[in-house]
Amino acid sequence: xxxxxxxxxxxxxxxxxxxxxxxxxxxxxxxxxxxxxxxxxxxxxxxxxxxxxxxxxxxxxxxxxxxxxxxxxxxxxxxxxxxxxxxxxxxxxxxxxxxxxxxxxxxxxxxxxxxx
Numbered sequence: 001x002x003x004x005x006x007x008x009x010x011x012x013x014x015x016x017x018x019x020x021x022x023x024x025x026x027x028x029x030x031x032x033x034x035x036x037x038x039x040x041x042x043x044x045x046x047x048x049x050x051x052x053x054x055x056x057x058x059x060x061x062x063x064x065x066x067x068x069x070x071x072x073x074x075x076x077x078x079x080x081x082x083x084x085x086x087x088x089x090x091x092x093x094x095x096x097x098x099x100x101x102x103x104x105x106x107x108x109x110x111x112x113x114x115x116x
Contacts, residue, residue, distance in 0.1 A: 012037040015044040024049040027056045030079075031070045038072065038082065046086045049114050055083065057108040076108050087112040 009015055012033060024045050033041050045053050059076050074082075083089060090111040 011041045011044050014040065015048065017048055020048050020050045022049075022051045024053045025055075026053060028058070030055070030057050031072050033072055035072050035074075042082070042086050046114050050116075051114060052090075053087070053110075053112040053114060055110040055112060057110070059108045079108055079110070083110055083112050087115045089113075 007017075011029070026041075026045060030038060030041065045055075057079055058070065058073065059079075080089065090113055
């Protein structure tokens with residue numbers, strides 16, 4: 001990736017770009033966002049995603065004791081309800097057999113079809 005192709009932005013503030021993407025990936029981000037700003041971040045993702053968002057979030061039910069930077073640890077049920085406000089969940093697939101404990105203990109990988 002070329003440096004001029006990288007765009008940084010605080011996702012807790014409204015994002016204005018002239019383009020959208022077929023897919024967005026949000027991997028280990030939302031648990032670091034204050035709960036009162038999660039909707040702003042999700043609106044930014046939805047606004048710039050045409051089809052699908054792949055969202056991975058640690059599950060508070062299965063990963064206790066994460067460090068203090070994880071300020072928004074919610075249950076899988078909470079995240080499911082929140083994401084359904086923005087699209088249709090295709091999958092919330094657990095990785096119970098994965099070799100890496102981090103994946104095995106986090107069963108909140110969501111595939112969200114964006115609803116426009």
